[in-house]
Structure formats: structure tokens, C-alpha cells
Amino acid sequence: MYEVVVAINIGIFILLSLSLNIVTGYAGQPNIGHAAFFGIGAYTSAILTSKIGFNFLISLFLSGIIAGIVGMILGMISIRVREDFLAITTIGINFVVVAIFRYSPFFGGSFGMAVPTPTVFGIEFNNYTYLSLIYLFIVLIILFLRKIENSWFGMALGGIRNNEEAAESIGINVKKFKIVAFTISTFIAGITGCIYAHYMSFISSDDFGFLTSITILSMTVIGGLGTIQGPIIGAFILGIIPEIFRFVADYRMLLYGGLLVLMMRFQPHGLFGKESFLLNKLVNLFGRGNRW
Amino acid sequence: MILSVRNLEKSFGGLKAVDNVSFDVIEKEIFGIIGPNGAGKTTLFNCICGVYQPTKGEILLKGKPIHNLPSHEIANLGIARTFQITHLFLDMSVMDNIISAFGLKNYRGIFGFFKNCYTEENISKAKKLIDLMELNGLEKVRASNLSLGFMRRLEIARALALEPEILMLDEPCAGLSHNAAEEFIDLIKKLQGKLTIIMVEHNMNVIMNICNRIVVLNYGKKIAEGIPEHIQTNKEVIEAYLGREEDADT
Numbered sequence: 001m002y003e004v005v006v007a008i009n010i011g012i013f014i015l016l017s018l019s020l021n022i023v024t025g026y027a028g029q030p031n032i033g034h035a036a037f038f039g040i041g042a043y044t045s046a047i048l049t050s051k052i053g054f055n056f057l058i059s060l061f062l063s064g065i066i067a068g069i070v071g072m073i074l075g076m077i078s079i080r081v082r083e084d085f086l087a088i089t090t091i092g093i094n095f096v097v098v099a100i101f102r103y104s105p106f107f108g109g110s111f112g113m114a115v116p117t118p119t120v121f122g123i124e125f126n127n128y129t130y131l132s133l134i135y136l137f138i139v140l141i142i143l144f145l146r147k148i149e150n151s152w153f154g155m156a157l158g159g160i161r162n163n164e165e166a167a168e169s170i171g172i173n174v175k176k177f178k179i180v181a182f183t184i185s186t187f188i189a190g191i192t193g194c195i196y197a198h199y200m201s202f203i204s205s206d207d208f209g210f211l212t213s214i215t216i217l218s219m220t221v222i223g224g225l226g227t228i229q230g231p232i233i234g235a236f237i238l239g240i241i242p243e244i245f246r247f248v249a250d251y252r253m254l255l256y257g258g259l260l261v262l263m264m265r266f267q268p269h270g271l272f273g274k275e276s277f278l279l280n281k282l283v284n285l286f287g288r289g290n291r292w
Numbered sequence: 293m294i295l296s297v298r299n300l301e302k303s304f305g306g307l308k309a310v311d312n313v314s315f316d317v318i319e320k321e322i323f324g325i326i327g328p329n330g331a332g333k334t335t336l337f338n339c340i341c342g343v344y345q346p347t348k349g350e351i352l353l354k355g356k357p358i359h360n361l362p363s364h365e366i367a368n369l370g371i372a373r374t375f376q377i378t379h380l381f382l383d384m385s386v387m388d389n390i391i392s393a394f395g396l397k398n399y400r401g402i403f404g405f406f407k408n409c410y411t412e413e414n415i416s417k418a419k420k421l422i423d424l425m426e427l428n429g430l431e432k433v434r435a436s437n438l439s440l441g442f443m444r445r446l447e448i449a450r451a452l453a454l455e456p457e458i459l460m461l462d463e464p465c466a467g468l469s470h471n472a473a474e475e476f477i478d479l480i481k482k483l484q485g486k487l488t489i490i491m492v493e494h495n496m497n498v499i500m501n502i503c504n505r506i507v508v509l510n511y512g513k514k515i516a517e518g519i520p521e522h523i524q525t526n527k528e529v530i531e532a533y534l535g536r537e538e539d540a541d542t
Contacts, residue, residue, distance in 0.1 A: 147406055148406070150408050150409060150410055151405060151406045151407060151408060151409055152395040152398040152399060152404055152405055152406075152407055152409050153405040153406055154409075155388070155391065155392045155395055155409050156392075156395065156399055156405075158381060158383075158384055158388070158392065159381055159392050161381075161383075162380070162381035162382055162383060162384065163379045163380070163381060163382075165343070165363075165375070165379055166375065166379035166380065166381065168342075168362070168363040168364045168367070169341065169363055169364075169367055169372070169373050169375075169379070169451075170367055170372075170392060170393040170395075170396070170450065170451075170453075170454060171364050171367035171368050171393075171395070171396040171399050171400075171454065172364055172395075172399050173362075173364045173399065173400075174364070177399075180402070180405075274383065275434075
């Protein structure tokens with residue numbers, strides 16, 4: 001059972017890292033408030049299922065939609081600013097969202113909210129169901145990201161990441177693509193939030209704070225921004241270390257922060273990103289197919 | 293007349309960077325914009341490309357006004373550009389840089405977004421441009437690892453990938469050695485007659501060699517327009533570049 005719990009936790013962070021990767025990795029727009037959208041998904045589902053009595057599957061979908069809509073609106077507002085200013089804006093968004101959850105009685109205030117265990121087609125969810133659901137989503141998102149990498153959408157995001165003026169000059173509407181990337185990314189975070197809420201059966205605003213955002217960002221950066229394997233490996237490494245070395249758990253943020261600084265200094269592309277030392281070694285060892 | 297600039301004016305605060313400039317560009321010609329530093333060449337260039345909105349006046353592409361459109365719309369209308377300081381997609385390969393510009397139509401509607409961009413057709417089109425710009429063998433190299441000369445050629449290749457009617461080059465020879473500039477002239481001559489080229493350039497050798505017509509700016513105003521031979525002997529142009537004779541005495 002313990003392994004299952006660890007696998008679920010890691011799986012949730014893999015989903016979050018992969019979703020952050022769309023905006024921060026592919027499109028190059030820093031988002032340091034990603035946990036806000038994770039929280040919006042979680043609270044949406046908590047309210048829909050416990051207060052209104054929606055079915056889990058419907059609320060799963062709606063959590064994604066609502067997080068996506070909020071993401072789209074905030075995207076429209078925040079893409080007016082670039083780089084460091086965008087980073088600061090997203091931090092602000094995170095704090096505001098957490099404050100709304102914490103201080104409004106509708107969301108349970110500081111007591112948090114209890115979330116019912118879902119029953120779908122007569123089957124009550126247990127840890128194995130959550131595990132399968134999470135890893136099913138991971139596979140779907142990997143397939144989706146592979147699609148993005150070979151599509152015009154991926155090309156446009158690559159252009160925006162590198163040089164917005166040049167992207168405009170070849171006909172890419174930079175604002176539109178940024179908003180779409182933000183929306184897709186927050187949609188996935190919302191769905192993840194819904195699964196998380198039901199799995200935990202109890203949520204409070206602290207779960208979706210700035211520290212969670214930093215955790216997601218660390219995982220994505222350490223694994224390798226802009227790749228599929230990077231966020232997965234990053235989430236796995238940072239998720240498993242505190243489990244193996246129990247004494248690390250208390251100093252988790254210290255570890256994440258320290259690693260983030262070291263990565264930025266020595267391997268800005270991440271451990272398994274493009275041009276990374278480790279990946280190049282592996283590629284040289286095993287060889288790799290060509291696109292052309 | 294493919295492009296007409298009518299009484300164009302662009303001010304930044306109190307400064308008129310471009311002041312009442314008018315000229316016409318004829319189809320398939322190579323048109324040069326020159327002038328001393330700070331003459332407003334790049335500002336004029338950026339107004340045509342949609343980076344700046346002109347304060348007054350209009351720019352017509354085949355009779356239709358384009359001066360209020362954002363740059364991605366301008367690209368859609370068939371005006372491609374390069375930058376004074378190369379703006380490549382540095383972490384992408386040479387091939388990806390070129391293919392990215394084939395998506396013009398797919399970037400517009402949301403339905404084209406998820407179509408595969410590495411189709412046989414696009415790859416072979418990109419290879420043709422790589423041949424044309426003599427970038428052979430560099431397909432998989434990351435753009436950031438290219439030398440400046442190759443970067444400029446790649447930027448032109450990317451602009452040509454838009455299949456534009458007008459290609460705009462902003463100081464394409466800045467920072468190139470004499471030999472590289474000569475090679476560049478040969479490349480441009482290959483394009484001569486296929487599309488309209490508008491270029492801003494400081495290198496007189498290049499300009500006089502390849503341009504059909506030239507407009508000269510000084511302090512934002514047009515001071516001369518005509519074929520290279522006339523420009524070279526124009527008194528006002530010589531004064532703008534070398535100063536007046538009286539000034540030299542004092």
C-alpha cells in the first residue's frame with residue numbers, strides 16, 4: 001500500500017510538471033503560481049460533488065474547464081507583461097487564490113473542505129483506482145505533448161520562447177498562442193486538482209500555496225524544461241528522494257531550492273533537457289533515431 | 293507599384309524620426325534605403341513591417357492600407373523581413389527555423405494548430421531553401437552554433453519560407469567581412485527578378501552594386517531618390533554624408 005501512495009503522489013506531481021511544461025517549457029513563459037490552478041480544480045470539484053452532488057466524471061471535466069477559463073482570463077491579463085514581471089504576476093495570482101480559499105467561508109475557510117469518495121459505475125474508488133486514473137492521464141498527456149512537439153502549435157510556442165519579434169515576423173500571433181498555451185496548461189492542472197481532492201478526501205488552502213508552485217517548478221526545471229521526459233524524471237526524482245531518505249523530508253524546500261540554484265548555474269537545460277550533459281551521454285551510449 | 297509610402301511621419305515624443313517621407317516601390321525591383329546614422333531608416337523600415345504604427349501618413353500594399361496592422365498580419369499579406377541584429381530561434385535547428393515559417397496559414401485558425409508540421413512536402417521545401425542559401429550540411433545544427441554570416445543567411449531563408457512578395461532586409465551586411473558581403477551580393481542576385489526586395493544598408497559597395505533604385509534619408513526627411521549613378525553624384529547626398537564645404541573650413 002505504501003508504494004501505491006508514493007506512486008500516486010509522484011503521479012500527481014508528474015501531471016502538474018507536465019502541464020507547467022507547456023507554458024514554461026515550450027512557450028518559455030515563467031509561471032510561478034501554477035499551484036493556484038491546481039487548487040482551483042480541487043476546490044471546484046469539492047464544491048460540485050459535496051455541495052451540489054455532481055457525479056465525479058462530470059466534475060472532473062468541469063474542474064478542468066473552470067481552471068482553464070480562469071487560466072485563460074488571467075493569461076489575457078498577465079501576458080501583457082513579460083519575463084520577470086510575468087513571474088511576479090503569477091506569484092501574486094497564487095497568493096490571491098490561496099487567500100480567497102482561506103478567508104471565504106464558502107470554501108470552508110481555514111478548516112478546508114471534505115471531499116466525498118467518488119463512485120463511478122458502481123465502483124467505489126480506492127487507491128488502485130486513483131493510481132490507474134492518474135497514470136492513464138499521464139499517458140494521454142504524453143501522447144498529447146508528442147503531438148504538440150510535431151505540430152504548428154509546438155513550432156509557434158518554440159518561436160515565442162526564442163524571440164517574440166521574430167515569431168511575429170513569420171505570422172505568429174504571439175498573444176493568441178500564449179493564451180492558448182496558458183489555457184491548456186491550467187486545464188490539465190485543474191483536472192489534476194480534482195483527482196487530488198478526491199484522493200486526499202480533504203483539502204485545505206495550504207495544499208495549493210506558493211511552496212507547491214515552487215515544488216512543481218523545481219521538478220520541471222531539474223528534469224529539463226521543454227521536453228517530455230524532463231518533467232517526468234524531475235517529478236520522480238524530487239518525489240522519491242524524501243521517501244528514500246526520510247531525514248530529507250523536513251528539509252525538502254531547502255533541497256528543492258538548493259537544487260534549483262545549482263541547476264540554473266550548471267545545467268540550465270535540466271538533467272534530461274536538450275543539450276544536457278546526462279542526456280548526451282545516454283544518447284551517445286544508445287544512439288537515437290532521426291527525424292529527417 | 294507594389295508598395296507606396298505616402299507622407300509618412302513617425303514621432304517619438306517630440307522627435308520626428310521619420311518626417312513626411314513618400315516613395316513608391318516597383319514590383320520585382322531591389323530598392324535601397326540609405327542615410328547617415330540616425331536618419332530614420334530603421335524606423336521607416338519598422339513602420340512598414342508593422343512594428344510601429346506611423347503617427348501620420350499611410351503605407352499601401354497594392355493600393356490597400358496596411359499601416360494599422362500588427363506585424364503578424366503584415367507577414368500574412370506577403371511582406372517578410374529580417375532584423376538588423378539577427379532574431380533567430382536560437383535553440384532550434386536550422387531545419388526547424390525554416391519549417392516554422394511554413395505555418396503561416398496554420399497559425400491563423402485554431403484547427404491548423406495540431407497538424408503535423410514535419411510533412412515530406414515541408415521538409416523538401418525547406419531543403420530547397422537550404423540549397424538556395426547555401427546552408428547545406430547544417431540542417432541539424434542549432435541556430436545558436438552558426439557563425440554570423442550563416443545566421444544572416446538562415447534568417448533570409450526563414451523569411452523566404454513565407455513565400456513573400458516583398459522581402460525586407462534590415463542591414464543584412466552589418467558586421468560581415470568584405471568577402472562575406474561579396475558572397476551576400478551573389479546570393480541576392482540569385483533572387484533578383486523573383487521578388488521585390490527592400491533593403492536598408494550602410495555598405496555602399498553592396499547598395500550601389502545591387503539596388504535598382506535608392507532613397508536617401510537624412511534627419512528623417514527624404515533628400516534624394518533615384519538610380520545609384522545619380523545618387524552617387526547628388527550634391528545633397530554627399531553633403532549629408534561628408535558635411536558641407538563651409539563646415540570644413542570652420
